[in-house]
Amino acid sequence: GAVVSQHPSWVICKSGTSVKIECRSLDFQATTMFWYRQFPKQSLMLMATSNEGSKATYEQGVEKDKFLINHASLTLSTLTVTSAHPEDSSFYICSAPDSHSTDTQYFGPGTRLTVL
Amino acid sequence: GENVEQHPSTLSVQEGDSAVIKCTYSDSASNYFPWYKQELGKRPQLIIDIRSNVGEKKDQRIAVTLNKTAKHFSLHITETQPEDSAVYFCAASNHGGSQGNLIFGKGTKLSVKP
Numbered sequence: 001g002a003v004v005s006q007h008p009s010w011v012i013c014k015s016g017t018s019v020k021i022e023c024r025s026l027d028f029q030a031t032t033m034f035w036y037r038q039f040p041k042q043s044l045m046l047m048a049t050s051n052e053g054s055k056a057t058y059e060q061g062v063e064k065d066k067f068l069i070n071h072a073s074l075t076l077s078t079l080t081v082t083s084a085h086p087e088d089s090s091f092y093i094c095s096a097p098d099s100h101s102t103d104t105q106y107f108g109p110g111t112r113l114t115v116l
Numbered sequence: 117g118e119n120v121e122q123h124p125s126t127l128s129v130q131e132g133d134s135a136v137i138k139c140t141y142s143d144s145a146s147n148y149f150p151w152y153k154q155e156l157g158k159r160p161q162l163i164i165d166i167r168s169n170v171g172e173k174k175d176q177r178i179a180v181t182l183n184k185t186a187k188h189f190s191l192h193i194t195e196t197q198p199e200d201s202a203v204y205f206c207a208a209s210n211h212g213g214s215q216g217n218l219i220f221g222k223g224t225k226l227s228v229k230p
Contacts, residue, residue: 034217034218042222042223043205043220043221043222043223044160044205044218044220045220046217046218046219046220049217091157093159093160095218103148103150103165103167103209104150104162104165105150105162105218106162107152107159107160107161108159109158109159110157110158110159112157
């Protein structure tokens with residue numbers, strides 16, 4: 001199956017700083033990628049849909065100015081958590097649909113963000 | 117928007133027994149229903165999926181059934197093994213509408229006791 005990578009795998013930062021997370025499709029092109037957030041022992045919550053060459057679509061309740069998404073190429077989407085606070089600590093996971101079937105999604109390994 | 121309910125939240129079975137996890141969805145336009153297995157701290161792994169034009173699909177010990185009328189779908193694992201222990205998530209998407217964004221159930225923690 002398709003391979004999706006994320007970087008970094010974990011990050012610890014101070015409150016008020018910004019953190020950038022990268023999501024890459026390694027062996028296929030993805031015009032669309034999805035960003036999810038998962039709190040401990042909870043489900044994956046869709047945050048936004050990242051669209052190559054255009055603005056991201058955010059889910060209700062997700063602040064677009066706080067979670068900046070850039071999808072500048074067909075293989076890379078970035079999520080920047082701006083002015084991070086302890087409540088932003090979570091597991092952030094991206095996914096991308098298989099280019100041959102827009103149903104099947106492949107997930108990245110996730111990024112564990114801890115804000116002190 | 118779509119809402120996916122999943123039951124039970126926890127499930128404990130003896131090795132060799134069967135496990136069944138059930139999900140319901142609200143949006144009749146949803147047409148794709150995958151199941152993911154997630155081990156602690158790792159990415160969700162697709163284990164089986166079903167599309168709305170099919171009522172049942174089987175892959176070795178894993179099967180999924182879909183009832184479009186009732187808007188529910190179920191995961192069946194037979195001959196469970198300790199390595200099946202994980203959190204399982206169901207999801208639904210309206211492929212045509214949003215290019216496949218998934219709405220997940222809350223998950224079921226499956227424990228298989230040796």
